[in-house]
Amino acid sequence: MLSFKKLKNKNILIIFVFLLLITFLAASLPFFKRTLSGVMRLPLSALTSIKREISGIIFYHRNYIQNENIKKENDLLRQKLNLLNEIFLENKRLKELFSFKQEFGYKLIPAQVIGRSADNWSSLVIINKGTRHGIRQGMAAVSNLGLAGRVVESAEAISKVMLINDPNFSVSCLIQRNRQEGLVSGALGNILIMKYLPKDSDIKKQDVVVTSGLTGAYPKGLLVATVVEVNNELSGLVRYAILKPAVNLSSIEEVLIINQQ
Amino acid sequence: MRYAMKKIKFGLLILLFAFFQSAILDYIKIFDAKPDLLLISVFASAISFNMFWAFFFGVFSGILKDTLVINSFGINTLIFPILGFLIFRLSRKVSFENKFACMAFIFIVTIANSAIIKLFFSFIGKPMSLTLSAFLRIAFFESLYNAISLPLLLRFLK
Numbered sequence A: 001m002l003s004f005k006k007l008k009n010k011n012i013l014i015i016f017v018f019l020l021l022i023t024f025l026a027a028s029l030p031f032f033k034r035t036l037s038g039v040m041r042l043p044l045s046a047l048t049s050i051k052r053e054i055s056g057i058i059f060y061h062r063n064y065i066q067n068e069n070i071k072k073e074n075d076l077l078r079q080k081l082n083l084l085n086e087i088f089l090e091n092k093r094l095k096e097l098f099s100f101k102q103e104f105g106y107k108l109i110p111a112q113v114i115g116r117s118a119d120n121w122s123s124l125v126i127i128n129k130g131t132r133h134g135i136r137q138g139m140a141a142v143s144n145l146g147l148a149g150r151v152v153e154s155a156e157a158i159s160k161v162m163l164i165n166d167p168n169f170s171v172s173c174l175i176q177r178n179r180q181e182g183l184v185s186g187a188l189g190n191i192l193i194m195k196y197l198p199k200d201s202d203i204k205k206q207d208v209v210v211t212s213g214l215t216g217a218y219p220k221g222l223l224v225a226t227v228v229e230v231n232n233e234l235s236g237l238v239r240y241a242i243l244k245p246a247v248n249l250s251s252i253e254e255v256l257i258i259n260q261q
Numbered sequence B: 001m002r003y004a005m006k007k008i009k010f011g012l013l014i015l016l017f018a019f020f021q022s023a024i025l026d027y028i029k030i031f032d033a034k035p036d037l038l039l040i041s042v043f044a045s046a047i048s049f050n051m052f053w054a055f056f057f058g059v060f061s062g063i064l065k066d067t068l069v070i071n072s073f074g075i076n077t078l079i080f081p082i083l084g085f086l087i088f089r090l091s092r093k094v095s096f097e098n099k100f101a102c103m104a105f106i107f108i109v110t111i112a113n114s115a116i117i118k119l120f121f122s123f124i125g126k127p128m129s130l131t132l133s134a135f136l137r138i139a140f141f142e143s144l145y146n147a148i149s150l151p152l153l154l155r156f157l158k
Helices: A002-058 A060-097 B002-023 B037-048 B051-067 B075-091 B099-123 B132-157
Strands: A107-116 A124-127 A140-143 A146-154 A159-163 A170-175 A181-186 A192-198 A208-211 A223-232 A238-245 A254-259
Touching: A002 A060, A002 A107, A002 A124, A002 A146, A002 B002, A002 B051, A002 B075, A107 B002, A124 A146, A124 A254, A146 A254, A159 A254, A170 A223, A192 A223, B002 B037, B002 B051, B037 B051, B037 B075, B037 B099, B037 B132, B051 B075, B075 B099, B099 B132
Parallel strands: A146 A223
Antiparallel strands: A107 A124, A107 A254, A124 A159, A140 A146, A140 A254, A146 A159, A170 A181, A170 A208, A181 A192, A192 A238, A208 A223, A223 A238
């Protein structure tokens, strides 16, 4: 009887020690995550490359038609760009005339997406560039269509970008039309929510939402989303809007990291 | 020797599943949910090996999953070994030979896992800003997906 009790106490002690060990391991994991992330870069890149090649073969005809349409659009955009260049140069000359100083210069670091979040509760992409390429935590990530997210972790050769539809992501934005401010947060899927809108705010469907640049974390004027629906909160004191992101987050393959330094 | 090879093979499969889950599975999401191959691996290790290896593979799967998500705390490193241990203890009392019993069980385990993660982050002051309906939808479809994927994956893992 005594030996059974001793054995039971010993088992409880062993279980307690194991629980302590794994709690310690879980708490200290963020410190050696970077090394682990770096090790995963090569296999993730290889797997993503294979997937892309296979998709290219399977969707050959669709890609061909898309390519033709993009070429036509490209030609039209070149013409517009030429015109804008002329306007830019004229603007520069006029500003020099009035001795305005202009600050400019965001360095853009292109990166390829090599992986995504392993769970369903966060929305992130893993990119193939890291601190070695000048990427730091907190830098904004954009695509050619608008704001994509923010760098949250950066190892030597790999970084993690939290996408704008992650539930923990939020950015100060405003409605382009009337400069009404609000806070845009992610809600997973293809939805964003713009909160803290006054009850009498002038906001309607198809309104364009851009970054406000208030905190300095994101450049001002980056396209974020368009308004899909506007509703009242339960309290009835404020409104919220449901937005559709400008960037197709489920199929994003390249991002540009903005280095504002 | 054969038993040792089986463990090595199992470990390598878990590693492969981690890469698959990150690089490929996002493209077959249904209602924003994809199967959690690492959770399924924990279940398979608990019914295939002894308590120590169930625990070990739980820790291994948890570390891999935490490396591929954004968490300030290794919650999966904590939960997975405990789940492995509990499933192992349960497997000594309940038979998991029946395929449908396994599927029902992994369905419940996945929902419990999702609930624990949500409660944990609320507890540490970083609640997920998801509506209850969105949370339930994702948890339900992830559980369903895991239950459907389990019989196929058990063939590789056993």
